[in-house]
Amino acid sequence: MQTRTPITVITGPLGSGKTTLLRHIIDTVSRKIAILMNEFGEISIDAKIIQGKNVEMADLGGGCVCCSLVGEFEAAVNEIIDTVDPDHIVVETTGVAEPDALAFDIQESLPNVRLDGVVTLIDADAMVKYPSVGHTMRMQIEAADTLILNKVDLVSESELNAIAQKLHSLNAVASILHTQRGKVDTDLLFGITRERVEAQPHHVHQPEFESFSYTSSATFDRQCFEEFADTLAGADVYRAKGFIRFPEGIYLFNFVAGRWDFEPFEQEGTELVFIGKQVSQRKEEILGRLNLCEQ
Incomplete structure (x- = not known):
């Protein structure tokens, strides 16, 4: 029986630190990792930041990976497995993506991979400045197996506790990791072995940005x-x-x-x-x- 390649989805609002976390993963993980990036904007800035590292990449530019690029995503995953055979695949979604459809697509349409986990980054400072949780951000939080509360050095202890309580109220299952500049123990990100079965989403994606x-x-x-x-x-x-x-x-x-x-x-x-x-x-x-x- 062929071993399925584990895939981790990294999601979170715009500016939460997803690419910074990717740079940390590349610098600290010894396994062969393939990265797929889906950016918001005409220029692939994040891909250029990562280029030059010892990592295989596919850039899914030009839209939301949860909707318009689903077919392209499947093709990119299969091509990476055929040509690179990585130990692990990491997908960084755009900050406006809703990851439930992507998780469902992995579950239903990619039999040669398994969804290891969804990791959602949250900017603690932005949560204090903009406490309202919009629809997309709520979906990102609810989908998470692990929540990384990033930039904790920019908020007070009481603010940090309030944010953690809000996150827990939206997702009581996910573990919450506190970090600065995405420097988290990568052993806590991989090997999650997600057990949830993803129901088919019925949302209509309406970009806020x-x-x-x-x-x-x-x-x-x-x-x-x-x-x-x-x-x-x-x-x-x-x-x-x-x-x-x-x-x-x-x-x-x-x-x-x-x-x-x-x-x-x-x-x-x-x-x-x-x-x-x-x-x-x-x-x-x-x-x-x-x-x-x-x-």
């Missing part, structure tokens, strides 16, 4: 860009990510829920993705202010 992208070969003034980043929340941007070129080099830029940071990164030029509710209506305004930072 939209995005636009920006590329440039210009060099940007760092102080001007930092001031620009401080204004993004007021421009209806919930999430922004990508690479920005300053005189001293290129940096990975991460913005979520009004908080942002830089990390030195080897990349060819400036590529940015902006995500938010009705954010396309502010595109000209946002890019106009960004262009003022060109040197």
Whole structure:
């Protein structure tokens, strides 16, 4: 009897730390892992962050993996198994994906794999700033076998306890792991051996967010860009990510829920993705202010 390849689904809201967790997994797990990534936005920023690591990847860009890319997902999984034969497959869904349909698809349509578990990341700081749990986030929490409460260093102990209680009220079965920058014991993520049978979902996916992208070969003034980043929340941007070129080099830029940071990164030029509710209506305004930072 052929052994089925275990597959772990990593999900969670925009900016919760999914790609950061993937980087930690790649750096610490010795097994052969294949990664499938489904991004929100025209430019595959997350895939470029992971590239260069000793890992096989398939990029499922351009939509929600729970709906429009189900067929492509199945084909990608089968191709990876045929060509790479990994010990484990990890799927990172877009932040607007509802993982129940994906779990059902794995269960019903991929007999050569088994769903090992669904891991959902939650941004503790964002939960404090935006305490309302929307439909998609609720689905992500309810689907989880393991909940990773990330960025716990950014909230108080009382806030952390309140968040944990809220998560437990939505999913009383999943274990809750507290972490900073996705640094969790990977032995707690794999080997879950999910026992739940997934019922066929009947949701109609209605994306809450939209995005636009920006590329440039210009060099940007760092102080001007930092001031620009401080204004993004007021421009209806919930999430922004990508690479920005300053005189001293290129940096990975991460913005979520009004908080942002830089990390030195080897990349060819400036590529940015902006995500938010009705954010396309502010595109000209946002890019106009960004262009003022060109040197």
